[in-house]
Amino acid sequence: MYFQHSTEIWSEFPELVPGALVADGITADVSVRDRLTPFHRTAEERLATAAEGELPEIQAWRRAFSRMGLKPTQYRCASESLLRRFRKEGSLPEIHPLIDLCNAVSLAFATPIAVLDVTEIADHIEVRHAHGDESYLAFSGETENPDPREVVFADAENRAHARRWTNRQSRLSAVRDTTSTVLIVSEAMHDGAAEDVPRLLSAVADELSAVWSVSAKSTVLSRSAPRFDF
Template sequence: MRFRHADAVRAAYPELSAGVLYATGVGATADTRQRAAAHTARAVARLERATEGEFPEVLAWRRTLTRMGVKPTRYRCASESLLRRLRKEGALPAVHPLVDLCNAISVAYAVPVAVLDVDRITGPLLEVRPALGDETYTAFGGGVEHPVPGEVTYVDSANRSHARRWTHRQSGHSAVGAHTDRVLVVAEAMHEGGADSVAQVMKTIEEEVAAHWGATTATAVLTRETPEFVFGG
């Protein structure tokens, strides 16, 4: 299977930095609570000095969403939503050991991190591209939506959308659950210095996956020159 950002996305958003990780053998029995708490603590300390709306990482995504025609304070990028929840409620929701860990790393670096169940994606291509409007998106509540034409989304070979408004919300169809074994993790940043942040995020996730699952992983940092990641078998 292949994952890539479409040339149109790269051209419209040249500041994009992205990293990907593929892992197998990632079950739901690992206990990641201690490590997730350590990463979340970094975010809490930062939120004591400023609100998430002042973070350069968040401001960069707000500008990106605005350019895409989306109101950024209504449809926030995933890391901003998590940081906002953490600031207001003091904790993040428990979903799945890997998702909880990636959410904690996401708030620690203020960078959106998507975790998708590979076995719920139809290959051979998962592409981040502008929507045509006929793609099918399954919400977490089970309802079916269609992305707005031009909206950046993740689209597989069955024309299924796996995200709305780029980094705003993932699909319920490919959400990680109790039976997930193979995952694709994607981190995307738009701020100055984003390449360094993404590299650190992916290194951290890779180390945590190895420590908790001993899982087989493959990672890559994607660029305009090397926009594609081949994974799976």
């Protein structure tokens, strides 16, 4: 299996810095509540001096969404949506220990993180422009087709595991209680992303080791080395 971005995506977004990580041995029977606190505190400190839309990481994604023809305040990247909810409510709902951890890291770094159940991926994930006939399973249970040229996470069976790039994941490969092997993807476009994405991956890997005693395989991708085999 592998993860990559299409040549066209790299051409259109040369500032992109993606990181990917794979881990096996995840379970749902652990508590991570105490481990969320440092990440939440970092987010609180950042939001005390600037609204989420003013953070450079979020501004970079807003510019990317505008270039994709999307209204950035109508379709927000996942990290902006999390920060917005966290700012308003002071917390995030508990979903699954791994999701809770990755959401907390996403808050601290203001960078979107996707977590996918590898068993639901057919052969590979490629971030590419949609043809318009891909199948996307929404969390409502409805099946949708992305718009042509929309950026999606597509697998070998033409299923979209995310719509509008970092806006919305699919229910199909969402982490659940039976999930064991995961692909974790984080993408950034801001100045300093080349330093921040490796730090983000390291933070996630440290949490995986501390909570589940698993070793993760990770890499930072580039236009010259765009593929992550796992």
